[in-house]
Amino acid sequence: MPNVREDHLAIQAVIVNYAAGIDEQAWDAYRECFVPDVEMLGFSAEPMHGVETWVAFVEGVITRYRATQHLLGVPQITIAGDTATIRTPLQALHFPKEAGGEIFSLWGTYYTEVARTPDGWRMTQHRLDTSAVRHEKWEG
Helix, strand or coil: CCCHHHHHHHHHHHHHHHHHHHHCCCHHHHHCCEEEEEEEECCCCCCEECHHHHHHHHHHHHCCEEEEEEEECCCEEEEECCEEEEEEEEEEEEEECCCCCEEEEEEEEEEEEEEEECCEEEEEEEEEEEEEEEEEECCC
């Protein structure tokens, strides 16, 4: 029988590892956050499907920056058997590689669906709802 406390911590680890994988550009560990056919919403005009499509997209975006920092608020987790939903507030900062570039800041909320798999909890759907963005020149 599943232990709700252990599940809660394991589910929270998925969203934390998601953010850390981006900020550390640890793409192999990042891939482990998802099921193979994950659906990603709110990051582009059209939904994206599949872990390899998604990771290639994120890697292409993030490697343009010197550093990123994804700050997560306390996730609200609702478990229903072998699935769960997560609501996570976030602030994401993206620092340019060169002085004179723009810092890109984003505020929003992640809405994530996860499922228990033989390898642990994994994201099946992940959505970003953006509430605000800011671009500011970085003097370095």
